[in-house]
Amino acid sequence: MSLTSQLACSMPYYVAMRHIFFPLISGTLLMLTACSLPLAPPRTPPTSESDNIKYSDQQEVYCGGQTPAQLAFDALVYCANQGDPVASARLGEMYLNGEGNVLRNSKVAFYWFSKGAECGLPYAEVQMGHFYRDGIGVEKDIRLAICWYEKAAHQCDITAMLALGDLYGRGWHGVKINREKAYYWYSYAASLGSYEAEYRKAWSLVRGKSRHRAEQGLATLTAAAEQGNAEALSDLGDLYAEGRLVRKDLKLSRAYYLSAVEQGSSEAAFKLGMLSEAGEGVPRNREEAARWFMIAGERDYAPAQLLLGNLYRDGWGVEKNYQQAAFWYTKAADQGIASAESELGDLYHSGSGVTRNLQEAARHYQLAAEHPGQPYAQLMLSILYQEGRGVSADMVKSMQWYKAASKQSGFLMAEFRVGRRYATGFGLPKDLKEAHRWYSFAANQGFVLAEIELAEMYYFGRGMEQDFEEAYRWYHKAAKQGHAYAQYMVGLMTLEGNGVPQNATKASIWIRNAAYQGARQAQYQLGLLYLNGDGINQSDIHAYAWLKTGLMEQMDQTPDVLKSLIDRMTPQSRMRAVALGEQYTHRYPAVVHSPQF
Numbered sequence: 001m002s003l004t005s006q007l008a009c010s011m012p013y014y015v016a017m018r019h020i021f022f023p024l025i026s027g028t029l030l031m032l033t034a035c036s037l038p039l040a041p042p043r044t045p046p047t048s049e050s051d052n053i054k055y056s057d058q059q060e061v062y063c064g065g066q067t068p069a070q071l072a073f074d075a076l077v078y079c080a081n082q083g084d085p086v087a088s089a090r091l092g093e094m095y096l097n098g099e100g101n102v103l104r105n106s107k108v109a110f111y112w113f114s115k116g117a118e119c120g121l122p123y124a125e126v127q128m129g130h131f132y133r134d135g136i137g138v139e140k141d142i143r144l145a146i147c148w149y150e151k152a153a154h155q156c157d158i159t160a161m162l163a164l165g166d167l168y169g170r171g172w173h174g175v176k177i178n179r180e181k182a183y184y185w186y187s188y189a190a191s192l193g194s195y196e197a198e199y200r201k202a203w204s205l206v207r208g209k210s211r212h213r214a215e216q217g218l219a220t221l222t223a224a225a226e227q228g229n230a231e232a233l234s235d236l237g238d239l240y241a242e243g244r245l246v247r248k249d250l251k252l253s254r255a256y257y258l259s260a261v262e263q264g265s266s267e268a269a270f271k272l273g274m275l276s277e278a279g280e281g282v283p284r285n286r287e288e289a290a291r292w293f294m295i296a297g298e299r300d301y302a303p304a305q306l307l308l309g310n311l312y313r314d315g316w317g318v319e320k321n322y323q324q325a326a327f328w329y330t331k332a333a334d335q336g337i338a339s340a341e342s343e344l345g346d347l348y349h350s351g352s353g354v355t356r357n358l359q360e361a362a363r364h365y366q367l368a369a370e371h372p373g374q375p376y377a378q379l380m381l382s383i384l385y386q387e388g389r390g391v392s393a394d395m396v397k398s399m400q401w402y403k404a405a406s407k408q409s410g411f412l413m414a415e416f417r418v419g420r421r422y423a424t425g426f427g428l429p430k431d432l433k434e435a436h437r438w439y440s441f442a443a444n445q446g447f448v449l450a451e452i453e454l455a456e457m458y459y460f461g462r463g464m465e466q467d468f469e470e471a472y473r474w475y476h477k478a479a480k481q482g483h484a485y486a487q488y489m490v491g492l493m494t495l496e497g498n499g500v501p502q503n504a505t506k507a508s509i510w511i512r513n514a515a516y517q518g519a520r521q522a523q524y525q526l527g528l529l530y531l532n533g534d535g536i537n538q539s540d541i542h543a544y545a546w547l548k549t550g551l552m553e554q555m556d557q558t559p560d561v562l563k564s565l566i567d568r569m570t571p572q573s574r575m576r577a578v579a580l581g582e583q584y585t586h587r588y589p590a591v592v593h594s595p596q597f
Contacts, residue, residue: 069100085116089124092116096127106370110137117148125152126160133163133173135372136336142173153185161189162197169204179208199224203235206245218245225256233260234268241280250281266301269293273304279589290317297328305332306340313343322353333364338371345380349390349427358390361427369401375408376417383418383428412447415439419453423462432463443474451478452486459489468499479510484517484591492525495534504535515546518591523584524550531565540569544577549584 073094079087092113098104110131116124125148131138132145146167152160162185167175169182182204189197202224205217218239224232237256240249254275260268273292276285290311296304305328311318312325326347332340345364348357362384368377378401384391385398405411419438421428428434436457442450455474458467472493478486491510494500508529514522527547530539544565551559566574 073100073102080112080115083119085119085121085124088112088115088119089121089127092124092127104367106131106137108137117151120151120155122152122155122157122160125149125155126157126163129160129163133167136370140173140372142167142175145173146175153188156192158189158192158194158197161185162194162200165189165197165200165204169200169207179204183208199229199231206235206239214245225259228263230260230263230265230268233257233263234265234271237268237271250275254281261295264299266296266299266304269296269299270301270304270307273307284589286317297331300331300335302332302335302337305329305335306337306343309340309343322347324353326353333367338368338374338377341365341368342374342377342380345377346421346427349380350425352426358384360390362390369404373408373410375405375411376414378402378405378408379411379414379418380427412442412445412450415442416447416450416453419450423453432457436463443477446477446481448478448481448483448486451475451481452483455486455489468493470499472499482517484514484519484522487511487514487517488519488522488525491522495525504529506535508535515550516588518588520550520590522550523588526550528561531561540565541573541577541580544569544574545580545584548581549588 076087076091080091089112092109092111094100094102094109095105095112096109110128113124113127113131117128129145129148129152130136132141132148134140146164149160149164149167153164165182165185166172168178168185171177183201186197186201186204190201198220202217202220205213206221208214208217221232221235221239225236233256237253237260238244239246240253240256242248254272257265257268257272257275261272269292273289273296275281276289276292278284282288290308293304293307293311297308309325309327309329309332310316312321312328314320318324326344329340329343329347333344341364345361345368346352347354348361348364350356354360362381365377365381365384368374369381382398382401382405383389385394385401387393405414408414415438418428419435419442420426422431422438423435424430436454439450439453439457443454451474455471455478457463458471458474460466472490475486475489475493479490487510491507491514494503494510495507496502508526511522511526511529515526523546527543527545527550528534529536530543530546532538544562547559547562547565551562569577
């Protein structure tokens with residue numbers, strides 16, 4: 001589109017908006033002028049039945065009164081319908097963010113931004129790239145996303161250039177990594193004076209194949225870090241954590257992260273929390289991890305806010321508090337984190353931390369389900385429409401959402417989560433038979449967590465008669481996939497002869513494999529096997545080492561079994577046992593069942 005045609009498209013009613021819309025926002029001086037404006041009926045943007053939002057109904061909300069904000073909205077619609085791209089983009093913003101009394105609706109937002117982009121407005125073109133990249137308001141299409149970004153980039157839009165550089169440099173959204181293209185777009189943006197692009201160019205060089213150029217990038221990052229650049233400090237922390245271009249040094253990595261936090265980096269605080277959670281470079285400490293996540297969340301880092309919701313929901317490192325969980329999920333959802341919308345749906349569905357409201361639960365599931373990669377929200381919507389909970393019963397919509405969920409890569413996890421809801425009564429009526437049915441769907445397709453839950457139901461007789469043979473069958477399936485707890489249970493059942501012929505030698509093999517993976521129960525049991533010589537050569541030294549390793553989280557008092565073992569050992573054997581125990585503790589750290597990351 002030529003410059004002349006762009007001006008012809010964008011200018012006719014921009015003057016009207018400048019002289020009518022903005023004064024209305026600040027006061028009522030021009031209300032009479034605006035009221036006399038001949039508003040043409042707006043073209044109704046496309047909606048779907050699933051939106052439950054009609055544009056004409058929205059208009060009634062605003063046209064029914066005479067407040068400045070209502071008249072301003074009318075003026076925006078008028079200007080947008082006359083081809084003003086700036087007005088169209090502003091309407092897109094309002095619907096995307098749910099500003100004022102406008103209900104958030106990504107499909108309507110997409111419609112208005114598309115009108116601005118058709119007239120060549122770079123900002124609107126960038127937003128179209130975001131829509132197609134993330135699958136918001138439209139089916140995800142990364143090729144169209146790149147096309148829109150390039151349109152804006154060729155008009156010297158730095159945001160578009162950075163987005164293209166990130167796609168090619170980081171390989172996000174399935175784009176094949178292309179360091180040369182990433183370097184080109186970062187360099188182009190940097191030539192226009194973008195310091196952020198200069199920094200990202202250095203980042204791309206560091207991760208490139210050329211050692212010489214990588215060292216140049218490292219020098220740029222180091223120089224930026226010395227000047228107190230928070231992102232550079234955080235990235236240097238990453239390099240030392242990975243051992244890329246520098247010698248791996250977790251202590252130095254942590255020091256860079258700490259410096260980045262002091263400079264205001266929320267991402268670095270999140271990374272410190274992850275280090276504390278994993279016990280990398282520091283002792284594993286849940287409370288310390290939660291503290292760092294809190295710092296990141298309070299600085300509006302959306303992934304930390306989502307995780308904080310999980311922490312308070314599960315009582316991990318903090319006291320369980322559903323109200324706080326709802327607070328942090330809402331914060332994350334406001335930043336567009338679809339998983340947070342799904343979690344809010346669960347809270348409203350169960351009435352945990354919020355007043356139970358099935359309509360509100362359905363609304364949050366809907367908001368999450370509109371994003372790609374949310375099969376659980378789509379599956380919950382399918383159930384709600386099937387049962388008429390919070391929405392009118394509609395089997396057609398139920399099947400539509402079920403099919404949409406079944407096409408997602410995380411569908412088996414979604415089935416498992418529904419099973420958990422029925423098993424615990426969280427959000428859905430407690431029904432162990434339904435839990436068994438949903439677990440079976442996922443387990444029959446090899447989903448390991450569902451296999452373990454089915455095994456537990458049979459082992460403990462939850463919702464059915466106790467059946468050790470069936471329990472062993474499902475534990476064994478999960479154990480063959482390498483799950484530590486399942487391996488421990490297979491070993492224990494084999495040791496005791498429950499559901500399978502007793503065989504101490506085979507049991508010791510399964511239990512040892514689980515112990516090597518950090519299963520504390522297995523480590524303690526392996527110590528008992530060494531102590532008694534069951535299926536394994538008797539050894540007081542190995543018995544002490546494994547027993548102490550397995551009891552690391554419960555060492556306030558030394559158990560009698562360890563006391564008696566120490567008493568019968570020679571001083572030399574005791575020293576060897578203690579040293580071996582310390583070695584095992586560091587080599588085979590405990591498996592921590594942390595909340596979803």
